[in-house]
Amino acid sequence: MKITMAHGSGGKTSAELMESVFGKHFKNSVLDKMEDAAVLDINGKVAYSTDSFVVTPVIFKGGDIGKLCVCGTVNDLLMMGAEPKYLTCGFILEEGLEVDTLDQIVASMAAQAKAAGVTIVAGDTKVVEGSGGLYINTSGIGIIPEGRDVSAGGCKPGDKILLSGNLGDHHACILSARMEIENDIKSDCGCLKDITDALFDGNIDVKTMRDVTRGGLGTILNEIADTSGCRIELEEEAIPVDEEVRGFADILGLDPLYMGNEGKMIAIVPSDQAEEALRLMRDTEHGKDAAVIGQVKEGNGTFITTRLGGSRVLDVLYGEGLPRIC
Amino acid sequence: MEIKEVIDYLKAYDGPEIKLMEVCGTHTASIFKNGIRSLISPRIKLISGPGCPVCVTPTAYIDKCIEYAQKENHVLLTFGDMMKVPGTEGSLSDMKGKGAKVELMYSPFEAVEKAQADPGTTYVIAAVGFETTAPAYALMMQQALEKGVKNIRLVTALKTVIPALTWICENQKDIDGFICPGHVSVIIGSKPYEQLAEKYGKPFVVAGFEAEHILAVIYDIVRQLEKKEAKVKNLYTNAVRDEGNAKALAVLETYFKPGPAMWRGLGIIPDSGLYLKDDFYDGGSRGLVKDMELPEGCRCGDVIVGKINPDQCPMFKTQCSPMKPFGPCMVSAEGACGIWYRNK
Amino acid sequence: MCIAIPGKVVATDGTTAQVDFRGNTVNVNVGLVDPRPGQYVLVHAGCAIEVMEQDKAEELIDLFADLEELS
Numbered sequence: 001m002k003i004t005m006a007h008g009s010g011g012k013t014s015a016e017l018m019e020s021v022f023g024k025h026f027k028n029s030v031l032d033k034m035e036d037a038a039v040l041d042i043n044g045k046v047a048y049s050t051d052s053f054v055v056t057p058v059i060f061k062g063g064d065i066g067k068l069c070v071c072g073t074v075n076d077l078l079m080m081g082a083e084p085k086y087l088t089c090g091f092i093l094e095e096g097l098e099v100d101t102l103d104q105i106v107a108s109m110a111a112q113a114k115a116a117g118v119t120i121v122a123g124d125t126k127v128v129e130g131s132g133g134l135y136i137n138t139s140g141i142g143i144i145p146e147g148r149d150v151s152a153g154g155c156k157p158g159d160k161i162l163l164s165g166n167l168g169d170h171h172a173c174i175l176s177a178r179m180e181i182e183n184d185i186k187s188d189c190g191c192l193k194d195i196t197d198a199l200f201d202g203n204i205d206v207k208t209m210r211d212v213t214r215g216g217l218g219t220i221l222n223e224i225a226d227t228s229g230c231r232i233e234l235e236e237e238a239i240p241v242d243e244e245v246r247g248f249a250d251i252l253g254l255d256p257l258y259m260g261n262e263g264k265m266i267a268i269v270p271s272d273q274a275e276e277a278l279r280l281m282r283d284t285e286h287g288k289d290a291a292v293i294g295q296v297k298e299g300n301g302t303f304i305t306t307r308l309g310g311s312r313v314l315d316v317l318y319g320e321g322l323p324r325i326c
Numbered sequence: 327m328e329i330k331e332v333i334d335y336l337k338a339y340d341g342p343e344i345k346l347m348e349v350c351g352t353h354t355a356s357i358f359k360n361g362i363r364s365l366i367s368p369r370i371k372l373i374s375g376p377g378c379p380v381c382v383t384p385t386a387y388i389d390k391c392i393e394y395a396q397k398e399n400h401v402l403l404t405f406g407d408m409m410k411v412p413g414t415e416g417s418l419s420d421m422k423g424k425g426a427k428v429e430l431m432y433s434p435f436e437a438v439e440k441a442q443a444d445p446g447t448t449y450v451i452a453a454v455g456f457e458t459t460a461p462a463y464a465l466m467m468q469q470a471l472e473k474g475v476k477n478i479r480l481v482t483a484l485k486t487v488i489p490a491l492t493w494i495c496e497n498q499k500d501i502d503g504f505i506c507p508g509h510v511s512v513i514i515g516s517k518p519y520e521q522l523a524e525k526y527g528k529p530f531v532v533a534g535f536e537a538e539h540i541l542a543v544i545y546d547i548v549r550q551l552e553k554k555e556a557k558v559k560n561l562y563t564n565a566v567r568d569e570g571n572a573k574a575l576a577v578l579e580t581y582f583k584p585g586p587a588m589w590r591g592l593g594i595i596p597d598s599g600l601y602l603k604d605d606f607y608d609g610g611s612r613g614l615v616k617d618m619e620l621p622e623g624c625r626c627g628d629v630i631v632g633k634i635n636p637d638q639c640p641m642f643k644t645q646c647s648p649m650k651p652f653g654p655c656m657v658s659a660e661g662a663c664g665i666w667y668r669n670k
Numbered sequence: 671m672c673i674a675i676p677g678k679v680v681a682t683d684g685t686t687a688q689v690d691f692r693g694n695t696v697n698v699n700v701g702l703v704d705p706r707p708g709q710y711v712l713v714h715a716g717c718a719i720e721v722m723e724q725d726k727a728e729e730l731i732d733l734f735a736d737l738e739e740l741s
Contacts, residue, residue, distance in 0.1 A: 176694070179432055183694040247692025251713075252406075252432065253673045255359075308333065308537050310361025315668040318648045318659055322406025323432055325380070325459060325673055325715055327737040335740060352673055379672075405715075433716020435699055455715075458672035462717035465685075465701045509672040512712060512720045538730045542737055549738060561736075564729040565712050565720045574702045574719065 003097040008127025021103050022123060025110035030121040038121035040086060042143065047082035049073055050139040058105065058134050061173050062186030065136060066108035068262055071191045072213070073140040074116045078196045079209040079265065081150035082142030087113060088122040090137040094130025105134065116191045148200070152227040154207040159296040160274035161232065162267045164195055164281055165289040166242045167217055168249060168259035176248060179323070185244050190263030194284040199267060202280045208268040216258035219316045220266070221302045231299030234314065236306050238293045252323035257304075257314065268296060329538055332545045339367035339548060345500050345632055346370065346547055349491065350507035351378025351658060352535055358665055360537035366544060373632030374655070374662045376490060376589055377507055379454045380407045381654030381661060383483045384588040386616035388413030390481050394450040394609065395426035403431045403440070404452040411657055412650075418452075434466040441470070441477045450609050453480040457513040460484050460600055461574040464581040467607055479609030482601060485587055488518050489598035495526045498631035503529040503547040505540065508562045513578075515570030516560040527556045534562040588615040591626035591653040626653030629662050636666035643667065674714035676722050679705045689713060 006013040030038050053069040063071075070087065077084040089109070093102065113120055118140065169188040176183055192211065199206050208228070210220045217239070225232045241249075241256045249256050263286055269277045274292055281287035294304075302314045348354055354374040357363065363372060376382050388411055395402035395418065402418070409419040409428075422428040431437070434451055441449045453463050463480060470478050487510050494501065506519055511532045519530035529550040533543035543561050550557060560566050578600070587599025594615060602608045623640040636642050636655065646652045648664055655661035677689035677696070685701040689711060698711070700718045705711050710725065711718035723729070 181432075181694050181696055185693075244693035247694045250675045251691050251694060251696065304361075306359070306361040306537070308329065308360065308365060308541075310364045310537070312358060312361035312364065313668050322409055323430060324407035325405045325455065327734045327739060329734055331740070332734065332737065350672070433699075435716050456672060458674065458714050458719065461702055461719070462699070462715045465699055465717060468701070469699075507672075509674045509712075509714060509719070512674070534729075536726070536730065538733060542733050545737060561733060564723045564726075567720075571702055571720055577702070 001099040003093050003095055003099060003102065003127060005095060005127055007093070008125065014125070017125070021099065021106050022125070025106045026120050026123065028119050030119060038086070040121065042141070044146070045144040047077050047080040047142040047144055048139070049076040050137065051076060052135065052137040054135050055174060056133070057177055058101065060177055060187055063189035064105050064108050065134060066105035067112045068189050069136040069138045070109050070112040070116060070118070071189055071262060073138040074118060075192050075211040075265070077140050077142035078192055079150070079211055080142070080144060081148035081206070081209070082144045084116060084118045084140055084142040086121045086141045087118050088139045089120060090123065091125040092135040093125065093127050094133040095127060096130065096132035097134055098132070102134065112191065116193055150206055150209050152208055152210065152224050155224065155228050155230060155268040155296045156207065157230055157296055157298045158271050159207055159268045160271050160292050161234070161294045161296065162269065162274065162277055162281060163212070163217070163239065163291055163293045164192065164265045164287045166240045166245065167212070167261060167264065168241060168245045168256040170262040171259035172245045172248045175252070179252070181248065181251065183244055183248060185248060188261055188263035190286050192263065192265050192286055195265065195281055195287045198280040198284050199277060202276065204269055204273050204277045204280065206267055206269055210266050212261045212264040212266060214260045215317045216260060217266070218257045218302070218314045221314065222316045225300060225302045228296070229300065231297040232294060232302040233297055234294035234302070234304045236304050238291050240289050240291050253325070254323065258317045271295070329541065332541050333365050336366040336370065336541065336545060336548065339369055341369065341552065344370045344502050344548060344551060345373055346503050346505060346544065347373045347375045347494065347501045347632065348505040349375040349377040349487065350510070351381065352509070353505055353507065353533065353540065354378070354658070354661065356535050356537065357540060360540070362537060362540055365541065370544065370548065371632070373501065375494065376592060376630050376654065377456070377487070378654065378658050378661070379456050379459070379483065379485055380405070380411060381658040382485070382589040382591070383411055383454055384590050384614065384616065385413050386614040387481070387483045388418065390610065390614055391418060391452045392421045392426060394481065395421060395428050399446060400448045400450055401427045401429055402450050402452060403429050403437055405454070406430050408452055408454060412652070434462050435469065437478050438466060438469050438473065438475055441475045442473060445477055448477045448479060450479045450481060453482045453484060456485055456487055456507070456510050457578070458509045460582060461513065461577045464577045467581060470607070478607055480602065480607050480611065481609040482611040483614070484582065484600035485589070485598055486584065486600060487514070488522070489595055490589070491522055493592070493595045493598070494631055495522060495528070498633065501528070501632065502551055503531070505543050505547070506530050506532040508532060508534045508539070508566065511560070511562065511566045511570070513571050513574045516558055516566060516568050519558045523556050523558045529556050530558045532560045532562050532566050534564065585612070591630055591655070593627070624652060626655060629653070629655045636663040672714050674712050674719060676710045676712050676726065679707050679709050679711055681707055687711070687718065689718070
């Protein structure tokens with residue numbers, strides 16, 4: 001069965017879709033009340049984030065847009081040191097979408113939400129004309145435990161920068177599917193809670209965290225350098241990239257430093273805790289390829305020391321990272 | 327020699343100031359990415375020449391591509407780096423945002439498959455490139471002809487290196503030596519540089535694209551200059567033969583003939599373009615010479631040949647930036663102005 | 671001017687070859703070269719432009735070995 005405009009009418013067909021797909025997977029005590037808004041009991045400092053997901057193809061190696069939209073918002077909350085609690089989701093469906101595909105994606109969202117310990121407390125669905133596309137917005141709320149203070153401006157000269165794993169997997173996976181290049185590259189789409197839990201449980205005094213998404217490592221480190229008023233220096237050879245992803249990036253003339261990821265983060269920690277933080281990260285599922293990739297210094301800008309000992313500016317990404325010939 | 331000795335030597339170089347030009351955009355990118363400038367003496371200046379086929383396409387060419395992308399039953403196929411080159415009304419990327427049909431390609435051969443699968447649509451290829459890419463377009467046309475595929479057109483902006491180098495040698499006498507483009511040389515070989523080395527008395531050395539290749543070539547040129555030599559050398563023997571790739575040269579000969587070409591920021595250089603001999607697949611590539619009216623004060627041409635530094639151009643950082651580039655040196659992220667901008 | 675990278679020929683079929691770039695397989699036109707499976711070709715825009723003589727690591731060692739020593 002395919003989605004039609006009637007599924008967005010608010011009438012009986014809509015209600016059937018709600019029950020047969022969303023109700024089936026998202027059952028919980030808040031949603032089941034069927035009120036106009038979720039009523040939540042929250043104490044403490046709140047982190048609140050929103051993100052929209054428009055990836056094509058909607059199902060890819062290593063995940064799908066459902067897993068992605070939960071992980072994306074949960075990761076944003078985690079990066080502020082918050083414990084993610086609640087999510088809302090808004091679906092925009094295009095006519096012609098297979099209901100089975102939608103069902104698979106909603107099931108994947110539910111499973112990922114459960115794994116991340118968040119409850120989906122509100123949702124909305126609209127149908128527009130089109131050709132079977134699917135877009136999801138998720139917003140999330142997390143609670144920041146007493147005593148945590150994580151922010152982009154929090155790092156200081158001397159701190160060390162850790163990267164949780166290989167760069168570029170998600171970008172390479174999606175682009176391989178679009179460009180029809182065959183490989184075994186899987187998206188790294190994943191929830192970083194195991195890493196943040198390990199760091200906080202291990203009493204690491206984390207100054208700054210950021211997930212390395214669109215724009216890649218180069219772009220987020222520039223943002224951190226600007227916000228903190230510090231200089232960031234990286235070691236090119238310390239930055240982990242999978243061989244297959246490197247091969248893929250070479251074919252299209254892309255730079256893994258600017259390629260997007262959906263399950264990678266950086267953490268900036270005091271120098272004397274860097275080794276312990278690295279050990280903790282590497283003990284987690286999502287941080288097994290983690291590495292210390294550089295440090296924070298006095299000054300400004302982001303720089304990288306190259307393989308042969310040269311130094312250069314690492315800038316933000318200008319425009320889109322597109323396949324190139326020269 | 328070991329790489330370390332080469333770096334130590336280049337770092338410690340204390341002789342007369344030397345200006346070397348890398349003519350190839352991919353060399354420019356590699357020099358930047360590997361931090362080569364930080365590994366050599368500031369007395370050795372590396373000037374980025376006009377060797378990025380994308381950046382030097384003139385406005386009229388981009389306009390022509392946009393015209394096709396907006397035309398009913400037409401789709402424009404392009405390499406990704408063409409997307410942000412400015413036309414009169416905007417770039418391909420801007421126009422795609424307004425509904426123009428632009429698709430990215432990795433290889434021109436994709437056009438044959440697409441055109442075969444969709445006979446009602448004409449696939450127009452933005453065929454930019456130097457000698458390295460031109461044979462691929464030729465083979466693509468050969469394939470299309472064999473399969474009887476007719477709904478393909480090429481808008482060519484194909485350029486050749488030797489006329490451009492000749493132009494630079496004539497117009498900028500300060501360049502002391504040339505780092506020759508490795509992948510163009512795979513096709514044309516290292517021989518064609520000999521006439522230039524002889525006529526202008528400068529070293530021309532063919533380089534590969536690893537940091538090691540580039541450092542080795544800079545070392546070789548500096549040593550040649552110290553000994554007052556002006557030789558052609560090939561330090562990319564893994565891929566470049568003296569005579570080039572005979573099959574590729576034959577294919578070029580069959581499909582293309584030379585003609586004048588417009589280089590953004592430089593002007594028209596005689597015989598520096600390649601045009602289709604047969605009109606059938608040509609989408610109107612001739613006469614696309616109109617360039618953007620560069621605002622008064624723009625000194626692109628002087629930057630490209632290394633006469634001035636980017637910050638000596640009055641437009642630098644004022645009107646011209648990576649988000650709104652005018653000349654090729656800012657269009658390319660690794661162009662002279664692009665790099666200068668980022669090293670603010 | 672032009673990005674081209676070496677890949678290993680896995681199989682050939684007329685003027686098309688399957689070429690492996692560190693685990694990424696791409697169909698490449700080999701009309702300009704005549705490679706055997708196992709050889710490395712230099713590929714630009716989906717077109718093999720030359721057969722490589724040796725692998726990159728060996729090549730870079732030879733490159734420096736051949737440079738003229740400082741005297």
